Amino acid sequence: MTDADLRAAVPQVLSALVRRGAEFAAAEDAVQEALVEGLRTWAADPPRDVRAWLVTVAWRRYLDAVRSDVARQRREDIPPPEPVEVPGRDDSLQLYFLCAHPSLTPSSAVALTLRAVGGLTTRQIAEAYLVPEATMAQRISRAKRTISGERLDAPGDVGTVLRTLYLVFNEGYGGDVDLVAEAVRLTRQLHQAYDHPEVAGLMALMLLHAARRPARFSSSGALVPLASQDRSRWDTRLIAEGVSVLQAALAADRLGEYQAQAAIAALHCDAASAAETDWVQVVEWYDELVALTGSPVARLNRAVAVGEADGPLAGLTALADLDPGLPRWAAVAAYLHAAAGDTATAADLYTQAARAATNTAERDHLQREAARLRGATPPGGG
Amino acid sequence: MAKYLMLKHYRGAPAATVDVPFDRWTPAEFGAHVQYMRDFADRLRDSGEFVAEAALAPEGTWVRFDGEGRPPVTDGPFAETKDLIAGWMIIDVDSYDRALELAGELSAAPGEGGKPIGEWLELRPLMSEPPTITE
Numbered sequence: 001m002t003d004a005d006l007r008a009a010v011p012q013v014l015s016a017l018v019r020r021g022a023e024f025a026a027a028e029d030a031v032q033e034a035l036v037e038g039l040r041t042w043a044a045d046p047p048r049d050v051r052a053w054l055v056t057v058a059w060r061r062y063l064d065a066v067r068s069d070v071a072r073q074r075r076e077d078i079p080p081p082e083p084v085e086v087p088g089r090d091d092s093l094q095l096y097f098l099c100a101h102p103s104l105t106p107s108s109a110v111a112l113t114l115r116a117v118g119g120l121t122t123r124q125i126a127e128a129y130l131v132p133e134a135t136m137a138q139r140i141s142r143a144k145r146t147i148s149g150e151r152l153d154a155p156g157d158v159g160t161v162l163r164t165l166y167l168v169f170n171e172g173y174g175g176d177v178d179l180v181a182e183a184v185r186l187t188r189q190l191h192q193a194y195d196h197p198e199v200a201g202l203m204a205l206m207l208l209h210a211a212r213r214p215a216r217f218s219s220s221g222a223l224v225p226l227a228s229q230d231r232s233r234w235d236t237r238l239i240a241e242g243v244s245v246l247q248a249a250l251a252a253d254r255l256g257e258y259q260a261q262a263a264i265a266a267l268h269c270d271a272a273s274a275a276e277t278d279w280v281q282v283v284e285w286y287d288e289l290v291a292l293t294g295s296p297v298a299r300l301n302r303a304v305a306v307g308e309a310d311g312p313l314a315g316l317t318a319l320a321d322l323d324p325g326l327p328r329w330a331a332v333a334a335y336l337h338a339a340a341g342d343t344a345t346a347a348d349l350y351t352q353a354a355r356a357a358t359n360t361a362e363r364d365h366l367q368r369e370a371a372r373l374r375g376a377t378p379p380g381g382g
Numbered sequence: 383m384a385k386y387l388m389l390k391h392y393r394g395a396p397a398a399t400v401d402v403p404f405d406r407w408t409p410a411e412f413g414a415h416v417q418y419m420r421d422f423a424d425r426l427r428d429s430g431e432f433v434a435e436a437a438l439a440p441e442g443t444w445v446r447f448d449g450e451g452r453p454p455v456t457d458g459p460f461a462e463t464k465d466l467i468a469g470w471m472i473i474d475v476d477s478y479d480r481a482l483e484l485a486g487e488l489s490a491a492p493g494e495g496g497k498p499i500g501e502w503l504e505l506r507p508l509m510s511e512p513p514t515i516t517e
Contacts, residue, residue: 105476106383106476107383107430107474107475107476108430110383111430129383129474130385130433130474131430131432131433131474132432132433132434134427135427135430135431135432135433135474136430137430138427138428138429138430139429139430139431140430142428142429142430167383169514169515170513170514170515171383171510171511171513171514172511173511174511180514205515209514209515210514213514223512226516226517261515264517265517268517301517304517357509358507358509358510359509359510359511359512359513360509361511361512362512363509
């Protein structure tokens with residue numbers, strides 16, 4: 001029994017309690033308590049049927065909480081809910097929609113999804129996002145209040161579910177939880193339960209980026225850009241799975257932004273080196289992505305791809321239409337000017353880009369590039 | 383989701399809207415000011431946006447390395463140092479606009495005559511972790 005097996009049972013247990021008539025917010029608290037108790041006691045004495053154990057303990061906690069509420073409110077005429085027969089149906093899938101409900105802010109949806117669907121403890125979620133546990137507990141309980149009027153069986157919005165999972169994959173600090181692995185696990189679970197081309201698209205996107213993680217940082221912790229990565233360290237098993245999930249999704253002929261992004265990632269994963277990448281196809285996929293989203297970030301990345309496909313001057317022309325105030329604009333301009341041989345301009349732009357960086361790994365990389373172009377010896381190599 | 387640092391200055395910030403020094407407030411005005419700051423932090427705890435806060439003593443020491451095997455050199459405090467931080471609070475919010483809204487609220491803490499001070503706060507983003515998806 002691994003931690004992930006244990007967490008996989010959580011949404012089923014929660015959905016069983018709600019099916020028995022428990023109110024969502026209180027049921028979720030009870031499942032969390034049962035989970036924490038399980039984590040504390042199982043090392044010595046693991047139960048044979050984890051799900052049944054969790055349902056029993058969570059239900060008992062739920063009844064205790066209801067009874068003490070009732071006592072507190074002196075409403076003795078309201079009987080606590082009696083257990084009803086649990087139907088075979090599993091509402092785990094509906095939990096994804098509820099926990100990423102459009103009425104929630106992105107950070108609330110992330111926190112609630114990680115707890116109620118992911119089975120993480122409040123403490124783990126707090127550590128993963130570097131906030132105090134009390135703050136995270138408040139965020140989760142407010143999120144539950146926000147959705148308290150929503151029904152678990154109402155049809156949901158897959159768009160906010162995908163955005164929430166994307167955020168878990170893309171942003172966060174970690175603590176003792178690997179958020180990337182957690183996002184992959186939750187998306188895989190969703191993908192298995194819900195046949196939708198964009199769910200598959202996000203699954204493929206995650207797998208294809210997770211595959212490159214071992215090569216993203218040097219042994220000294222420096223960010224290694226895609227072009228310089230040691231591609232022999234990419235995880236070929238994840239790439240194969242990502243490509244196959246993507247191909248099946250594209251066959252449905254209902255293109256969306258995650259499928260387009262995954263297609264770009266697949267072209268990178270398919271190339272033995274940056275130079276051997278099919279940049280013309282990469283540009284075509286960016287055209288699709290821009291048409292689908294109109295995203296300025298996609299246009300910016302497209303300019304890089306144009307620079308590789310048609311030469312740096314073409315890339316600079318593509319860049320000329322874009323707002324220099326965009327995040328990473330200066331970094332892209334610096335890269336294209338360097339490729340075009342204008343070292344001095346590129347160095348200035350790298351310095352400007354380093355000042356605008358929003359994380360230290362990127363800032364350090366951009367500073368190293370500036371130093372390299374100025375002919376200085378960069379600390380730790382370029 | 384992004385973290386921001388809100389910096390309060392003893393010195394170095396532009397003049398506040400109601401620029402009356404602490405020592406000319408009545409005890410009741412001072413009490414109301416302190417209560418406002420406490421309530422503000424409590425509201426952020428309740429909304430799940432609070433990370434940390436601290437107040438700093440007004441006087442500190444400058445320290446630097448002075449060569450292997452030698453004790454560090456200390457100096458100061460320097461009265462002429464332009465910038466002097468009084469305290470800070472870190473928030474974790476969904477957007478830059480939300481951070482601005484909260485900084486504006488904190489800057490409205492009451493001072494002399496119970497009027498909002500309109501103190502200038504410095505809002506600085508914290509560096510995040512690099513995103514997993516970069517292209």
